[in-house]
Amino acid sequence: MLWICRGHHGTAPALPHGMTMQTQAGLVHPLIEELDLQGAAMIGGSMGGNAIWSYVDAHGTGRLRAAVVVDQTPRMLNTPDWTYGFYGYDEDTVDTLFADGIPATGHGTPIWKRGMWLVRLLAAMGRVERTLSPPELALLNDHAQRDWRPTISSSDLPVLFVAGSESEFWPSTHAAAAAALAPNGASTVVPRAGHATNVERPDPFNRAVAEFLDSVV
Numbered sequence: 001m002l003w004i005c006r007g008h009h010g011t012a013p014a015l016p017h018g019m020t021m022q023t024q025a026g027l028v029h030p031l032i033e034e035l036d037l038q039g040a041a042m043i044g045g046s047m048g049g050n051a052i053w054s055y056v057d058a059h060g061t062g063r064l065r066a067a068v069v070v071d072q073t074p075r076m077l078n079t080p081d082w083t084y085g086f087y088g089y090d091e092d093t094v095d096t097l098f099a100d101g102i103p104a105t106g107h108g109t110p111i112w113k114r115g116m117w118l119v120r121l122l123a124a125m126g127r128v129e130r131t132l133s134p135p136e137l138a139l140l141n142d143h144a145q146r147d148w149r150p151t152i153s154s155s156d157l158p159v160l161f162v163a164g165s166e167s168e169f170w171p172s173t174h175a176a177a178a179a180a181l182a183p184n185g186a187s188t189v190v191p192r193a194g195h196a197t198n199v200e201r202p203d204p205f206n207r208a209v210a211e212f213l214d215s216v217v
Helices: 021-035 047-059 116-125 134-144 149-154 174-181 202-215
Strands: 040-045 064-070 159-164 185-190
Touching: 021 047, 021 134, 040 047, 047 064, 047 134, 047 149, 064 202, 149 174, 159 174, 159 202, 174 185, 185 202
Parallel strands: 040 064, 064 159, 159 185
Antiparallel strands: none
16 A cells, blocks of 8 residues: 655645645555556545545556545535535635645534544544644645545446545545445445544454455455
8 A cells, every 4th residue: 555645744844835736646656657656455544545546537447457435425415406515615615625624523523522533633644633834734725625526327347336434524424425435346434433533443444444445356
């Protein structure tokens, strides 16, 4: 698995201006080409999940055998035909909700009640909250306004959508709804997990991913 997170949570180098979901895919593509990967399984959490669809949209699935999307809805905007988006994000708030960062939603288990979840988050990310830079805010808003449902529906790539049962950002039913769009889609909900599903509950997450990848060999 490749971990590509330029500028994420303070990693160096800082995120440059002008990053979009298309340029996220542009970071992944040359690396896959340089390594000449064949039959790769792409695993992406949060925004990284939709970076997979950006890559598929631009470069196809010829080098891939499967994908795993971790607690990321394919459409963050709630509309009458899609009610699995970010809590409180709709046509009335589309231009304001992410103006200053990622707002608290009041959903999920509060961070201070997470026990070992919090310990794992701190160990993995160094800190939980920080101020987003202007390039990060621009990328967040670009990410939030995308709709990857058509890409999912038109791709025969086997994909597992994973949801945390107590995600802070959207209802866990997004995983099943997204899987229903995909010709070769599956879904699972990890109990007692928030948005950082793989970090908070690594054992059940790893089992689910291993079983899925074994099934698509």
